[in-house]
Amino acid sequence: MTVAPRPSIAERLATAGLPPLPRTAWLELDLDALTSNLAAIRELAGASIPTYPVVKADAYGHGALEISRALEAAGATGFCVAAADEAQALRDGGIAGPIHVLYPVPATFAGEAARQGITLSAGDVDGLEPLLDAAGVASAGPPLQLELEVETGLGRGGFAPAMTAGVAARVTAAPGVRLAGLWTHLQAAEDGDRTADQLARFETTTTSLRDAGIAVPPRHVAASGGVLTDVAPYEGIRPGLAVYGILPDELDVGSLRAEIVARFRPVMSLRAQPVRVADLPAGHGISYGPTFTTQRPSRIATLPLGYGDGYARSLSNRAQALVRGRRVQLVGNIAMDALMADVTDVPGPPVTTADEFTLLGAQEQDRIPVEELAQLRTTNTWEVVTAMSARLPRVYHAASGPVGLRTLTSRGG
Numbered sequence: 001m002t003v004a005p006r007p008s009i010a011e012r013l014a015t016a017g018l019p020p021l022p023r024t025a026w027l028e029l030d031l032d033a034l035t036s037n038l039a040a041i042r043e044l045a046g047a048s049i050p051t052y053p054v055v056k057a058d059a060y061g062h063g064a065l066e067i068s069r070a071l072e073a074a075g076a077t078g079f080c081v082a083a084a085d086e087a088q089a090l091r092d093g094g095i096a097g098p099i100h101v102l103y104p105v106p107a108t109f110a111g112e113a114a115r116q117g118i119t120l121s122a123g124d125v126d127g128l129e130p131l132l133d134a135a136g137v138a139s140a141g142p143p144l145q146l147e148l149e150v151e152t153g154l155g156r157g158g159f160a161p162a163m164t165a166g167v168a169a170r171v172t173a174a175p176g177v178r179l180a181g182l183w184t185h186l187q188a189a190e191d192g193d194r195t196a197d198q199l200a201r202f203e204t205t206t207t208s209l210r211d212a213g214i215a216v217p218p219r220h221v222a223a224s225g226g227v228l229t230d231v232a233p234y235e236g237i238r239p240g241l242a243v244y245g246i247l248p249d250e251l252d253v254g255s256l257r258a259e260i261v262a263r264f265r266p267v268m269s270l271r272a273q274p275v276r277v278a279d280l281p282a283g284h285g286i287s288y289g290p291t292f293t294t295q296r297p298s299r300i301a302t303l304p305l306g307y308g309d310g311y312a313r314s315l316s317n318r319a320q321a322l323v324r325g326r327r328v329q330l331v332g333n334i335a336m337d338a339l340m341a342d343v344t345d346v347p348g349p350p351v352t353t354a355d356e357f358t359l360l361g362a363q364e365q366d367r368i369p370v371e372e373l374a375q376l377r378t379t380n381t382w383e384v385v386t387a388m389s390a391r392l393p394r395v396y397h398a399a400s401g402p403v404g405l406r407t408l409t410s411r412g413g
């Protein structure tokens with residue numbers, strides 16, 4: 001059976017009524033995978049558990065607004081971000097549900113946060129007092145919703161368990177503020193003993209609030225690792241990576257139930273079409289340096305993306321791409337806006353600028369998983385996807401084809 005060739009990206013976008021790409025390198029984001037990952041997470045945590053996907057850092061490079069809209073439509077309760085302007089951008093973009101800012105923000109944002117129903121977090125006394133002052137000044141409007149982070153072992157932020165009840169009492173008594181949550185973050189969900197210690201400290205903290213006569217607000221602890229290892233979901237979960245179909249590097253996937261692992265599908269693929277495919281003689285240097293010189297007459301494809309797009313220079317001469325379902329080697333130093341692949345050995349008619357390359361994700365029977373790029377870069381999968389820069393066009397896909405496009409100058413779909 002002959003398979004009809006996949007229409008080009010230009011044809012796919014035109015058919016969907018979307019604008020053309022500014023250049024032929026783009027991220028493809030699979031919204032069906034996204035919503036089915038969310039469904040798997042909710043099933044694991046319990047359908048009634050409020051779910052606040054983490055969409056900080058432009059939804060780990062996937063595009064915060066587009067991803068949040070899709071997740072909101074699929075039943076996410078609200079969202080978590082790291083910075084005040086990330087929260088603001090979601091509200092401005094029409095996200096109506098709860099938005100939690102998980103990291104400390106300047107007190108100058110407190111009034112706006114209260115007005116916009118954006119929940120802030122406090123994790124140390126120095127940050128708390130200015131927030132309470134600012135909320136008091138703005139107290140004619142809706143109260144500032146404030147969550148308290150508890151330091152149970154991560155060593156990054158949060159009030160010590162022994163002082164949290166006192167802080168909670170102070171917040172409860174302050175004008176213009178509502179105690180909206182209590183949370184902590186796990187250091188190593190894969191380490192059962194460490195996690196048990198952290199959860200014990202969190203429980204002690206909860207008890208201390210109760211003993212002080214303070215109503216315990218909704219609590220949340222589990223990120224992706226916690227959800228996947230069955231950490232108590234309390235009154236909410238904050239999954240990030242797994243929403244995007246990637247399982248935390250450190251988790252021993254072999255010990256997770258196979259059917260759970262099988263349900264997560266990566267949302268992000270990185271694709272490109274060459275801007276030039278050239279036959280170069282033996283002895284020709286490729287890119288800056290050069291760090292690669294052709295050893296034979298070689299056919300070299302130039303793809304229009306580079307480290308300026310978040311495709312790290314450290315992948316030079318190490319990573320591979322897929323074309324026609326076959327692996328080809330990247331050669332020469334990755335430049336800011338270009339990288340080269342040796343396509344000499346691809347069988348069939350010579351590779352041309354009409355061929356589509358995959359640098360991350362699946363093509364035909366093969367796949368370049370994010371774990372492969374992370375390993376080559378000696379980093380984690382979080383960094384690989386989060387590094388994808390804003391200037392890479394993002395094409396949002398449903399099963400039917402493209403449904404949206406985000407470029408630096410346009411938001412289509």
Ligand SMILES: Cc1ncc(COP(=O)(O)O)c(C=O)c1O
Nearest residue numbers: 054102185223224238239240241
């Ligand atoms: C406080 C907090 N909660 C939740 C998450 C989500 O973690 P993950 O991507 O592992 O699910 C993060 C991620 O950095 C975080 O900092």
